[in-house]
Amino acid sequence: MHLLVQAVILGILIGGxxxxxxxxxxxxxxxxxxxxxxxxxxxxxxxxxxxTLFSSVGIDPLLSILLIAPVMFALGVGIHRVFxxxxxxxxxEEMSLLVTWATAxxxxxxxxxxxxxxxxxxxxxxxxxxxxxxxxxxxxVRVFGFVISVVILSALSLLLARxxxxxxxxxxxxxxxxxxxxxxxxxxxxxxxxxIGISTAAAxxxxxxxxxxxxxxxxYDLISRLLSIVVLGGLGSLGGAVVAxxxxxxxxxxxxVMISPSWSSFVFFxxxxxxxxxxxxxxxxVRERGAL
Amino acid sequence: MSSDAEDRxxxxxxxxxxxxxxxxxxxxxxxxxSAWKRLTWPARRVLRTAGDRYDRMAKPxxxxxxxxxxxxxxxxxxxxxxxxxDSGYWxxxxxxxxxxxxxxxxxxxxxxxxxLLDLGYVAFFAVGAYTFALLSGAGRYAIxxxxxxxxxFKLLPTWHMYFWLLLFVALLVALIAGVVLxxxxxxxxxxxxxxxxxxxxEIVRITATNLNSLTDGSQGVNQIPHPxxxxxxxxxxxxxxxxxxxxxxxxxxxxxxxxxxxxxxSRIGRAWAAIREDELAAASMGIPTIQMKLLAFAMGAAVASxxxxxxxSQIGFISPDSFQxxxxxxxxxxxxxxVVLGGMGGIAGPIVGAALIIFLPERFRxxxxxxxxxxxxxxxxxxxxxxxxxxxSRRRAAExxxxxxxxxxxxxxxxxxx
Numbered sequence: 001m002h003l004l005v006q007a008v009i010l011g012i013l014i015g016g017x018x019x020x021x022x023x024x025x026x027x028x029x030x031x032x033x034x035x036x037x038x039x040x041x042x043x044x045x046x047x048x049x050x051x052t053l054f055s056s057v058g059i060d061p062l063l064s065i066l067l068i069a070p071v072m073f074a075l076g077v078g079i080h081r082v083f084x085x086x087x088x089x090x091x092x093e094e095m096s097l098l099v100t101w102a103t104a105x106x107x108x109x110x111x112x113x114x115x116x117x118x119x120x121x122x123x124x125x126x127x128x129x130x131x132x133x134x135x136x137x138x139x140x141v142r143v144f145g146f147v148i149s150v151v152i153l154s155a156l157s158l159l160l161a162r163x164x165x166x167x168x169x170x171x172x173x174x175x176x177x178x179x180x181x182x183x184x185x186x187x188x189x190x191x192x193x194x195x196i197g198i199s200t201a202a203a204x205x206x207x208x209x210x211x212x213x214x215x216x217x218x219x220y221d222l223i224s225r226l227l228s229i230v231v232l233g234g235l236g237s238l239g240g241a242v243v244a245x246x247x248x249x250x251x252x253x254x255x256x257v258m259i260s261p262s263w264s265s266f267v268f269f270x271x272x273x274x275x276x277x278x279x280x281x282x283x284x285x286v287r288e289r290g291a292l
Numbered sequence: 293m294s295s296d297a298e299d300r301x302x303x304x305x306x307x308x309x310x311x312x313x314x315x316x317x318x319x320x321x322x323x324x325x326s327a328w329k330r331l332t333w334p335a336r337r338v339l340r341t342a343g344d345r346y347d348r349m350a351k352p353x354x355x356x357x358x359x360x361x362x363x364x365x366x367x368x369x370x371x372x373x374x375x376x377x378d379s380g381y382w383x384x385x386x387x388x389x390x391x392x393x394x395x396x397x398x399x400x401x402x403x404x405x406x407x408l409l410d411l412g413y414v415a416f417f418a419v420g421a422y423t424f425a426l427l428s429g430a431g432r433y434a435i436x437x438x439x440x441x442x443x444x445f446k447l448l449p450t451w452h453m454y455f456w457l458l459l460f461v462a463l464l465v466a467l468i469a470g471v472v473l474x475x476x477x478x479x480x481x482x483x484x485x486x487x488x489x490x491x492x493x494e495i496v497r498i499t500a501t502n503l504n505s506l507t508d509g510s511q512g513v514n515q516i517p518h519p520x521x522x523x524x525x526x527x528x529x530x531x532x533x534x535x536x537x538x539x540x541x542x543x544x545x546x547x548x549x550x551x552x553x554x555x556x557x558s559r560i561g562r563a564w565a566a567i568r569e570d571e572l573a574a575a576s577m578g579i580p581t582i583q584m585k586l587l588a589f590a591m592g593a594a595v596a597s598x599x600x601x602x603x604x605s606q607i608g609f610i611s612p613d614s615f616q617x618x619x620x621x622x623x624x625x626x627x628x629x630x631v632v633l634g635g636m637g638g639i640a641g642p643i644v645g646a647a648l649i650i651f652l653p654e655r656f657r658x659x660x661x662x663x664x665x666x667x668x669x670x671x672x673x674x675x676x677x678x679x680x681x682x683x684x685s686r687r688r689a690a691e692x693x694x695x696x697x698x699x700x701x702x703x704x705x706x707x708x709x710x
Contacts, residue, residue: 035486037625085670096628096631097409097411098632099672099675101665102629102669102671103668105665106665106669224491225496227487227490231488263498265494268491272488272491276488277476277477
């Protein structure tokens with residue numbers, strides 16, 4: 001029982017970080033129907049940036065998010081300008097998938113040339129410390145990561161709920177054509193949305209880099225999990241992504257503790273498929289009218 | 293701003309096209325569009341007229357051209373020594389292209405014909421490879437070796453002569469797997485389907501990694517037997533002869549292309565095209581959409597499994613790592629890239645895509661780690677500049693170029709209104 005509770009606590013903490021990574025993915029999909037396979041690579045890029053800032057200048061990895069996020073936002077807007085926008089006119093989802101995959105390959109290439117493929121990890125002073133609460137051991141880093149994820153996610157949902165930009169994003173997600181008719185600048189919304197999606201990934205990357213060791217190829221493991229989270233929650237639904245991330249985080253960590261770590265990612269996909277069989281639109285997705 | 297202007301010119305083109313329905317071929321239309329389009333117009337025209345000419349040939353002539361191409365392809369291993377000093381290496385690359393082309397042609401049925409975005413295609417490749425590896429007895433042998441059992445050699449695979457039988461068993465297993473996996477998921481929307489099939493790919497890989505007692509986990513299975521022919525007085529073991537595998541693959545590909553053409557020109561092919569263009573309309577016309585999609589899915593799975601068997605028996609060793617989703621050899625995404633880059637929905641497109649995507653990274657191996665960087669860059673460039681692929685099928689190209697017209701159709705308006 002003690003083990004189980006411990007596993008659930010760990011799962012919730014890591015689920016929060018997954019939620020942060022997945023939020024950008026679901027936002028980008030909702031706005032422009034692009035499955036951004038490069039999201040995992042962006043997380044790893046963020047991890048490397050914060051690793052570099054920490055090991056060369058000594059900036060705390062969690063504080064470095066404040067520096068990394070704007071840089072990655074600019075990168076995201078740039079990628080959108082050059083690649084994604086060129087696609088939107090005539091091609092389907094497979095094309096956007098391949099383009100973002102090629103972007104991921106390119107990022108992986110840059111990282112392996114600059115940092116080699118050795119495993120790295122960011123180890124600030126508090127990396128090894130942990131608190132003991134009611135007999136359960138909780139690593140400080142994971143709590144910090146969870147708190148930061150919650151803060152950023154709340155800021156994101158406030159941005160979506162309260163600002164003019166957020167309204168135009170939600171309008172575009174609901175119905176792109178009507179949004180355009182009502183004067184929403186689709187290009188601007190997509191570019192900013194893509195930038196935000198990428199910068200949340202990078203912020204999550206800074207956290208990820210403290211918790212797990214990483215190398216340029218780590219994004220392959222991440223992206224299939226992130227995609228499952230986003231689909232489970234319902235593509236385009238931010239709240240759904242958060243719930244799904246917590247669910248899968250807990251599921252994964254319980255299986256890892258109770259059965260074996262090597263089966264833990266299996267759970268991700270089994271849960272995904274079982275739920276989709278009964279609820280094809282995901283947990284919180286909106287069923288498309290007229291869809292078969 | 294510029295995209296607006298582009299839209300306007302394009303929709304004008306559409307209007308003139310609609311006004312003169314006879315001239316939909318568009319060969320004679322004035323050159324317009326971006327500088328890139330103007331610049332490459334001659335090349336694109338050559339590709340298009342070559343395809344048209346082939347289509348308009350009389351049947352015997354068309355057969356002759358196809359046969360000539362097959363002979364040319366079959367002669368590649370013989371001709372290689374005259375082209376390069378390192379012909380052994382390039383023959384192995386040629387067999388790699390063969391496997392990739394087979395997979396691309398199989399995935400093309402799912403993605404290009406039926407319009408289902410399948411990201412778990414490598415799972416069926418793995419199913420074929422593992423079915424063969426385990427049924428041939430190599431799996432037990434590998435496990436016995438890794439547990440250092442003294443009489444492991446007694447378990448050495450002796451089933452060489454059953455290669456051809458096992459080939460069909462693997463094909464059947466993959467067909468069944470395709471139907472089992474497809475039945476619950478093919479009802480899903482396109483983007484969801486992509487992710488769920490991706491999940492299947494991972495499930496197969498994780499299962500292969502974790503079922504230690506059956507597959508020896510991440511150690512992989514080695515000593516997989518090579519195919520052999522024992523008919524009458526003919527005894528031939530494929531061994532490590534890359535040419536033999538190349539010709540075997542070529543034969544399988546030719547048979548597959550023949551079947552593909554027959555199926556795609558039939559009622560089934562038309563049903564696929566209808567589903568791809570508008571599933572709701574297809575269903576209301578009485579097309580059994582789920583069965584048709586399942587058929588495409590299972591056909592693709594069977595072909596991938598054949599590729600898996602040949603791959604396993606050629607290399608003699610497989611491990612879960614060979615079947616990673618993003619693997620740069622035969623991962624789902626790279627096969628998809630071959631299909632999309634080459635041009636979906638045709639026969640020549642995926643083959644050209646496979647040849648280029650395998651050949652170019654091999655040719656530029658000397659640039660080392662920057663290879664993927666360059667590869668990614670080139671990929672993005674090609675896709676942005678030529679989204680319909682190098683050799684698109686005519687039907688598909690028409691669909692893409694007619695994008696603006698479709699958006700205003702009743703069905704599209706219905707979708708946009710959801």
